[in-house]
Amino acid sequence: MRVAELGLDPRIVEILKAQGIEELYPPQADAIGPALLGENLVLAIPTASGKSLVAYLAILASVLRGGKALYIVPLRALATEKYDQLRAFEPLGIKVGISMGDYDSVDPSLEKFDVMVATSERADSLLRHRTNWLQRLSVVVADEVHLINDADRGPTLEVTLAKLRQVNPKAQVLALSATIQNSNQLAEWLEAEHVTSDWRPVPLKQGVYFDGLVHFVDGAVQPVDVEEDDLSGLVTDIMATGGQALIFVNTRRSTEALARSLSRDVRQKLVEKDVDHLAKVSEALVRGQEEATSMGARLGRCIEGGVAFHHAGLTNDQRGRVEKEFRKGRLRCIVATPTLAMGVDLPARRVVIRDLNRFDVNYGLTPIPVLEVKQMCGRAGRPRYDPYGEAILFAKELDDVDELMEEYFRSPPEAIESKLGSEPALRMHVLANVATGHAGSEEELFAFFNRTFFAFQGDVDSIRGKIVEVLTFLEKEEFINRHDGFLKATFFGKRTSDLYIDPLSAVKMRDALRKSRDDPIFHLWSICATPDMPKLYLRRGDYAWVEQKIEEAEFTFPIEDYDFFLAEVKTAALLDDWIAERTE
Ligand SMILES: Nc1ncnc2c1ncn2[C@@H]1O[C@H](COP(=O)(O)OP(=O)(O)OP(=O)(O)O)[C@@H](O)[C@H]1O
Ligand SMILES: [Mg+2]
Structure with a gap:
């Protein structure tokens, strides 16, 4: 189906043509009818199959008729990506705004925007006190709608959608995701048309790496030219094909450590022109910091070697620069936490998932859900950038190869379940x-x-x-x-x-304030004892000193949850040390 035949404003057709988009992909063609007619739609089609374009066209159709749109995403990197892509349509006379965390192009003047891109928490807060705006909304896109399944963040998204549908039942809801098994349920809930497909524009090869070989799902085995280090081999090997790599690990600290070691090897493979450019990027990044930090300096050093780390601690400026240089192909590799795991459209010919477990405060090290692994895999092989993609899991032992293949590639993702009942x-x-x-x-x-x-x-x-x-x-x-x-x-x-x-949490803090104590450690502990506060992990060596701290502070020992209590006090002690600028 040709874009020019959809009856769109000719300016839209021109803008898309300039981006190389003239023909709809087959699943887009299935979805475009209900989308343009203003119907609710659950679009559950593979990663990279162009879900956003369907949403953009629905938004434009509605906004050109005088409507207002809200595009909800889970990640900041995705918010900026969608904001940039939607701004390409501003020549049509529409105004696009963005709202995410510490960066906001809006607030008092929300009314003047026709399209707002917002992270899910910001979307909730935008709608809380602005019933007028909520009533004027004509389209709401819930991108990566499987976020509903997330224990921390899901309920807010779910409540936002439910509230919108109650206050403004005429608004069109578009829910997008590549990884929902029970999308039919979601469609029923939203009273939506339901479009599914297995079609992906670019082939995604999935495999497991162990000891110099990638074992692909289709049975093929491909050697990787690794010298000493497996990961650096996986990166330089894909660079030799002209591709770039994205590696997922489970902690911020790991992103930095790995980026540092990879940058030494990647640097050897760069030509002089790239090295010069990266040096300038690094310098600009360090100079551009509002406040010079050691993390900024570390990021700068990695970038000089063609590699960056990406995690939630980066400022928006740092994050933006890293994403931009990676898109331009100058940075060859990004090492990320899940801050880039969903929806983002990047030139990652090879995605490597090094860590398949993540630390959970309640359960310790736990496996990452299949749904999330599939999302990470889907960052590879995007049509704008690569002719194919490779998603590679990292096995620690040979025996793991088959198991990982079964668990993550041959099985469907988990069904999404509301977490609002917690x-x-x-x-x-x-x-x-x-x-x-x-x-x-x-x-x-x-x-x-x-x-x-x-x-x-x-x-x-x-x-x-x-x-x-x-x-x-x-x-x-x-x-x-x-x-x-x-x-x-x-x-x-x-x-x-x-x-x-x-x-x-509010109750715990209020009750603590009512006690006649004014020692900081007591109040720090009361904050650390709230359910909102992430607690430090208790190591064996901690018991003695934490127990001593408890005695000194004259805290009463609880009968139950003794370890929790110790972890709270340990966290409070860390905050106390930090405030007093005590060294490690
Ligand atoms: N009809 C088309 N022709 C050519 N390129 C297209 C077409 N539709 C979309 N694209 C391009 O395909 C890429 C992937 O699109 P998009 O990011 O919307 O995928 P997605 O389905 O949302 O994937 P994910 O599930 O990973 O979020 C984008 O770069 C987009 O510009
Ligand atoms: Mg998407």
Whole structure:
């Protein structure tokens, strides 16, 4: 199907033509009808198959008729990518804005934008206090909608979508994802057209690396020219084909350590012109820092060798520069945490997933979900950049090869499940509904929660029960008052809701403040004892000194959760040392 035959504004056709897009991909052709007609759509088609274009065209059609659009993404890198791509359409007279974390092109003047790109948390906060804007929205895109499955971030996205559909049922919802097994359920929930396909524009070869060989799913075995180091061999080997590499590891510290060691080897393979350019990039990055940091300096040094690290601690300026230089092909390799795992369109001919486990505060080292691994794999082989892609898992032993192949490549991803039923999520969202004035009575709360994916997947009676329990807690702890059946948030309730913290955290901090203690370690501990605070891991060698600290501070030992308590105190002690600028 030709773009020119879709009946679009001719300027759109021209802009796309200039980007080399004249023909729709087959799954795009399946989806474009409902998209342009303003119907809800769940588009569950493979990575790199062009889901965004379908969403852009739906947005443009609607905005040119006077509508407003919100494009929700999970990651900052993705927000900037979508913002840049949508801005290509500004010659049509539309205005695009972006809102993510510490960088905001909006706020007071939200009204003047026709399209807003926002990370899911920002989208929620944009909609909380701006009912007018919410009512004017004509299209909402939930990109990487499998985020609903994420225990921390999923409930906010789910609640945003449910709220939108309640306040503004006419708005079109487009939900996009490559990795949902139960997309039919999502489509039913959203009362949406459902388009699925297996078609990918660029072949993605998937394999497992062990000891100099990549074992591909199709049975092929390919040697990799590694000298001493496996990972640096995987990188320089793909560079020899003119490609670039993206490596996923599980901690920020690992991104930096690996980028540093790879940059030494990659540098040997660079021509002089590249080295000169990278030196300038590095210098500009270091000079451009608002505040000189040692991390900035480390990043600069890696970049000189053609490699960068990418994690949530980078400033937006650093992140933007790294992504840009990688897109231009000057940086040959990025080592990232999951900050680049979803949706981003990068020239990564080879993706390597080194770590398949990640540290979880509650469970220790846990395997990364299949869904996430598939997302990371999908960063390889993007049509704009590469004729093929390779996604390679890293096996530690030969025996792991088959197992990894089975688990990650031959099995479907996990079904997505609402996480709104977890206690912290329910506490936060019940309170938010009351504090923002969205629900003014118990019945209105039930009515709202009945519209969530959580209710769709679960049993409505048990949800009522849970909401009643949460309300009882919120009333008892003075977040909410009830008069004649009307619910109203107190000042404490509003403040807690605005801070996006678990009400239980607020209770713990409030109770600590009411105690007649003014020693900093006590209050630091009370912060560290909240569910919102990530705690340090307790090592065997920590017990003695932490227990001593507890005695000195005259804390009462709890009977249960002794290890948790110690971890809280250890975390508080670290903060205390940091504040006092004590050295390690
Ligand atoms: N019809 C087309 N012809 C040529 N290129 C296209 C077409 N549609 C999309 N593309 C290009 O394909 C690339 C991938 O598109 P996009 O990022 O939308 O994929 P996606 O389906 O969202 O993948 P993911 O699941 O990884 O997010 C982009 O560079 C886009 O410009
Ligand atoms: Mg996408």
